[in-house]
Amino acid sequence: MGPRAPYRTEGSSVTRTLVVVGHGMVGHQLVDRIRSLDPQGTWRIVILGEEHHLAYDRVSLSSYLDGKSKGDLTLAGPDLLQDTRVEIRLGSPVVSVDRTARTVRTAYGDDIAYDALVLACGSRPFVPPVPGRDLTGCFVYRTFDDLDAIRANARPGRPGVVIGGGLLGLEAANxxxxxGMRPHIVETAPHLMPAQLDPGAARVLHQQASDLGLRLHCSTATASIEAHPDGTVRAVRLSDGSLLESDLVVFAAGIRPRDELAAPAGLALGDRGGIAVDGRCRTHDERVWAIGECAAVEGRCHGLVAPGYRMADSVARQLMGHDTEPFDGSDTTTTLKLLGVNVAAFGTTRPAEGEAFDVVFAQGTARYAKFFLRRDSGVLLGGMVAGGAASPLALASFVGRRPPADLEQLLVPQLPFRP
Structure with a gap:
């Protein structure tokens, strides 16, 4: 995508309309940032959400099954709901974009005009094409409605199977x-959380998860889901030939960007899906941006909320006429504090070949830490920790700088150095 001039506002005295498609965490962040940067009200904001719920903390979704209510996880407060500059339409999925007329159409036939359009459509769960995936008792793990359905079908004391051993799969298993169920986790990679952890960190996670009763099946795939005569889930057959008895299956095998609005509107897609945008989240149409999981920034989609927030902040500044630096997607900070297991990955955990050297601290399968230093300067690029009590925010604060001499105590407190 070729370079073009930064977006410029057309005059602060003119109220323009911003349409935001999607009311998830990233779309909500965008609206919050614009409201804070625009006290004069130069933008009227129309939010079109597909779900019937206000934006909520999807990262903490499993806490909804641990006593928190929908209201506890809702991000939109009274200040947003009472803001006369903002109109929120829930249960209003957008079905098309007309870039010539500068309008979007909802499923109800409403045409809404925009001066600027931000697509924050998010993603959809990926369900592998295995036989039996449509049986009664198969679910995905994405929304309040999904969790309500899982809760209604859960049978305490009985086994359930989660397909996918990444961050989302561990959330679903929790x-x-x-x-009250006894979860199995099936992961095709050799270890859990393959996108974030190396084998050393994953061994700590594997041991602690096993100690808590999770049954882990790595290096194998789901061959089929088998049914009772009444069409409900009976078992999951794996590619290694084993059969896992199960009353319930949750697919948490990854996500796919919601990019279906792009092609009919003449917007380009990334090579692997997602709405193609440049480093400032701009499509080739100067009035249209894409942020969050639906955006392919310089060809790459990001499935974490932190990069999405940085995209939202960047676009908010552009809409207010400010210059911004191109989005840097190298920081994949991830934390997992479920099942009593503490895991964190921060900064760059896959530096380019020859760019960095790594330092490892380990204590059997109880604690593990690794961080990456740039070869030419000793600057901290990133790292990972499993076991200890390290704060990922404290660790991430050193990225881009030379770390302190006692960094290992921040990574894994009381952990002796193992050369």
């Missing part, structure tokens, strides 16, 4: 555990 949800089943909170509902």
């Amino acid at each position: 949800a089943l555990r909170l509902l």
Whole structure:
């Protein structure tokens, strides 16, 4: 995508309309940032949400099964709901974009005009095309409605299977555990959380998860889901030939960007899906941006909320006429504090070949830490920790700087150095 001039406002005295498609965490962040940067009210904001719920903390979704209410997880406060500059339409999915007329159309036939359009459509769960995936008792793990359905079908004391051993799969397994079920996790990679952890960190996670009763099946895939005569889930057959008895299956095998609005509107897609945008989240149409999981920034989609927040902040500044630096997607800070297991990955955990050297601290399968230093300067690029009590925010604060001499005590407190 070729370079173009930064977006410029057309005059602060003119009220323009911003349409935001999607009312998830990233769309909500965008609206919050614009409201804080625009006290004069130069933008009228129309939010079109597909779900019937206000934006909520999807990262903490499993806590909804551990006593928190929908209201506890809702991000939109009274100040947003009472802001006369903002109109929120829930249960109003957008079905098309007309860039010539500068309008979007909802499923109800409403045409809404915009001066600027931000697509924050998020993603959809990926369900592998395995036989039996549509049986009664198969679910995805994405929304309040999904969790309500899982809760209604959970049978305490019985086994359930989660397909996917990444961050989302571990969240889903924890949800089943909170509902009293005995979860299995199936992961095709050799270890859990393959996108964030190396084998050393994953061994700590694997041991602690196993100690808590999770049954882990790595390096194998789901071959089929088998049914009772009444069409409900009976078992999951794995590619290694084993059969896991199960009353319930949760697919948490990844996500796919919601990019279906792009092509009919003449907007380009990334090579692997997602709405193609440049480093400032701009499509080739100067009035249209994409942020969050639906955006392919310089060809790459990001499935974490932290990069989405940085995209939202960047676009908010552009809409207010400010210059911004291109989005840097290298920081994949991830934390997992479920099942009593503490895991964190921060900064760059896959530096380019020859760019960095790594330092490892380990204590059997109880604690593990690794961080990456740039070869030419000793600057901290990133790292990971499993076990200890390290704060990822404290660790991430050193990224881009030379770390202190006692960094290992921040990574894993009381952990002796193992050369």
